[in-house]
Amino acid sequence: MIQDLTIVGSGPAGYTAAIYAGRAGFTPLLIEGLQPGGQLTTTTEVENFPGFPEGIDANELMEKMRIQAQRFGTTFVANSVEHTDLRTTPYHLWLDDGTEIITKSLIIATGASAKYLGLSDEKKYMGQGVSACATCDGFFYRRKTVAVVGGGDTACEEATYLAGLANKVYLIVRKPFLRASKIMQERVFNNEKIEILFNTNTEGLFGTNGLQGAHLISRKGESDERHFDITIDGFFLAIGHTPNSKVFLPWLKTDNEGYILTQGDSPVTNLPGVYAAGDIADPHYRQAIVAAASGAKAAIEAEKFLKQ
Ligand code: NDP
Numbered sequence: 001m002i003q004d005l006t007i008v009g010s011g012p013a014g015y016t017a018a019i020y021a022g023r024a025g026f027t028p029l030l031i032e033g034l035q036p037g038g039q040l041t042t043t044t045e046v047e048n049f050p051g052f053p054e055g056i057d058a059n060e061l062m063e064k065m066r067i068q069a070q071r072f073g074t075t076f077v078a079n080s081v082e083h084t085d086l087r088t089t090p091y092h093l094w095l096d097d098g099t100e101i102i103t104k105s106l107i108i109a110t111g112a113s114a115k116y117l118g119l120s121d122e123k124k125y126m127g128q129g130v131s132a133c134a135t136c137d138g139f140f141y142r143r144k145t146v147a148v149v150g151g152g153d154t155a156c157e158e159a160t161y162l163a164g165l166a167n168k169v170y171l172i173v174r175k176p177f178l179r180a181s182k183i184m185q186e187r188v189f190n191n192e193k194i195e196i197l198f199n200t201n202t203e204g205l206f207g208t209n210g211l212q213g214a215h216l217i218s219r220k221g222e223s224d225e226r227h228f229d230i231t232i233d234g235f236f237l238a239i240g241h242t243p244n245s246k247v248f249l250p251w252l253k254t255d256n257e258g259y260i261l262t263q264g265d266s267p268v269t270n271l272p273g274v275y276a277a278g279d280i281a282d283p284h285y286r287q288a289i290v291a292a293a294s295g296a297k298a299a300i301e302a303e304k305f306l307k308q
Pocket of ligand 1: 117149150151152153154155157173174175179181238239240241284285286287
């Protein structure tokens with residue numbers, strides 16, 4: 001059977017595309033991937049999504065979007081796309097269980113994943129002190145000492161969250177300033193439990209039974225360069241994301257980092273009937289509301305394409 005529309009990804013972009021496509025009379029197939037609900041499910045409270053003046057639990061928000069997509073006829077598949085052939089229409093996708101999907105149009109909304117520093121010690125202590133998701137793993141560090149790496153909004157948000165659980169949080173920032181928004185910076189500066197280590201990089205991690213500390217270097221290459229260790233139980237990465245575009249790469253135009261290129265601020269890609277929505281095409285804004293809006297645009301474009 002040939003599908004009219006297949007949506008890959010179950011974050012705000014994917015679910016919103018499904019809601020719009022369903023209401024336009026299509027029965028979209030939505031491939032949810034390994035983390036239904038997307039990146040938002042690794043956070044706690046969402047305070048900036050309009051319509052929820054008191055904020056809303058991130059998992060609850062995503063579950064509501066999923067129910068809304070289901071209400072308008074979306075079929076969900078709990079698998080990931082393993083490889084694709086987008087040479088000609090209809091397009092072919094293969095899932096991790098070997099299922100082949102043939103589709104006339106495609107909305108790619110696979111988002112982005114957390115980056116690591118690339119230290120071999122990160123792998124060594126993965127699940128034993130190293131994490132890229134404070135809200136997933138912070139619970140294990142109650143009344144302990146942790147470090148967060150990064151100086152953006154994610155790092156500040158995670159440091160603030162962890163400070164609510166841990167006794168002490170180091171924020172390791174490679175520049176002499178934070179890149180985060182003012183409100184996030186203020187939360188960090190005003191939190192007594194957070195100590196910011198500016199101009200500091202991580203050289204390695206140590207510990208015999210799980211993570212016990214990090215080897216740091218401050219003012220690298222300067223005359224006052226200093227090597228020192230901190231004692232920590234948890235090491236959290238918050239240094240940005242990599243787009244999940246790998247399985248679509250041979251066919252679609254992307255930037256150097258792998259973010260799918262679209263025409264202007266539309267979700268239109270270089271292939272007819274293929275659209276990119278959400279963080280997969282947005283290295284800049286990366287907000288749930290922006291992703292949702294681009295999902296809506298993608299569905300409207302797909303509807304136009306399918307009706308032609
Ligand atoms: P950003 O790209 O904004 O920040 C990444 C941070 O990690 C920077 O401080 C960067 O340093 C640092 N970094 C990158 N690579 C390394 C490295 N190898 N070693 C050490 N440090 C490194 O990513 P975020 O994930 O913080 O944010 C992404 C987007 O999402 C932003 O637009 C942000 O505003 C948004 N966001 C919004 C939130 C909200 O509004 N509630 C919450 C979270 C994110 P440097 O500055 O030196 O490059």
